[in-house]
Amino acid sequence: MKEETIEKEEAAKYIKTLSERIALLHLSYAKTLKEELGDEEGKRLILKAIKQYGKYIGEARREEIEEKGLEPTPENFSEGEALSIPPFGMHSEIERKGDKMRAYGCVLGEFWERYDAEELGKLYCYVDAAKYLGFNEDYVQTHTKAMTAGNECCEFEVKPSTEEQKKLFKNDEEDFSKVDEYLESS
Numbered sequence: 001m002k003e004e005t006i007e008k009e010e011a012a013k014y015i016k017t018l019s020e021r022i023a024l025l026h027l028s029y030a031k032t033l034k035e036e037l038g039d040e041e042g043k044r045l046i047l048k049a050i051k052q053y054g055k056y057i058g059e060a061r062r063e064e065i066e067e068k069g070l071e072p073t074p075e076n077f078s079e080g081e082a083l084s085i086p087p088f089g090m091h092s093e094i095e096r097k098g099d100k101m102r103a104y105g106c107v108l109g110e111f112w113e114r115y116d117a118e119e120l121g122k123l124y125c126y127v128d129a130a131k132y133l134g135f136n137e138d139y140v141q142t143h144t145k146a147m148t149a150g151n152e153c154c155e156f157e158v159k160p161s162t163e164e165q166k167k168l169f170k171n172d173e174e175d176f177s178k179v180d181e182y183l184e185s186s
Contacts, residue, residue: 008088015089016107023111023121030120046123047176051169054127057083058134065135072136074158100144103154109147122148122183128156129179133169140165142180149186 029049034042060082062072070076092105112121125146132141138161145155161169168174177184 012089015086019090019107020111023108023124026108026124027112027115027117027120030123031117034120043123043177044175046120047126048172050124050126051130051172051176054130054132055134055169057127057131058136061131062135074132074136074139077132077135077158099157101156102145103156104152106147106154109154112148118148118150122146122186123177125154125183126176126180129165130169130176132158133161133165133179137161137166137169140179143182146183146186149183 030042030046033045036042037045061077061080064080064082065072065076068079070079090107091103093103095102095104108121108124109118112118125143125148128141128143132139139158140161141156141158143149143154144157145151145153147154165179168176168179
């Protein structure tokens with residue numbers, strides 16, 4: 001069987017299209033939940049689903065890291081590939097500065113902006129905190145900037161989680177939006 005390859009630019013185009021479809025799926029179910037259940041209950045269920053989604057990602061990454069004989073620490077998070085986002089096609093640029101990471105040109109954020117749906121899109125962004133807490137509840141990844149809040153990029157930092165953040169992650173009755181103070185206040 002002959003191996004087929006495609007150019008990186010073509011692969012990036014397909015990843016962008018798939019990412020836009022994920023953004024549209026999120027927007028569709030989020031909008032439907034809020035319309036059917038009201039703002040408060042709709043938001044609670046959206047965040048509950050996003051938290052579970054992030055938990056699955058974090059647990060898969062932790063399992064992979066531990067299979068490699070590594071501890072589930074922030075330093076080892078990138079040693080795994082389980083459920084990783086692609087290295088190209090979803091962002092125009094990724095930049096690391098000290099303990100922060102910046103993602104420019106987020107396809108999801110640009111999509112939600114085009115549909116004037118940044119508030120609903122922002123609820124998806126809580127996946128970042130949930131995936132880290134699912135990986136190791138002693139650490140959380142939060143935003144210091146977000147495109148869904150009108151910033152030019154998304155900026156993240158990983159830091160030790162607080163007891164309150166752990167509680168928010170473990171208890172489905174808690175308001176998970178409080179796990180990321182920047183997103184909650186923007």
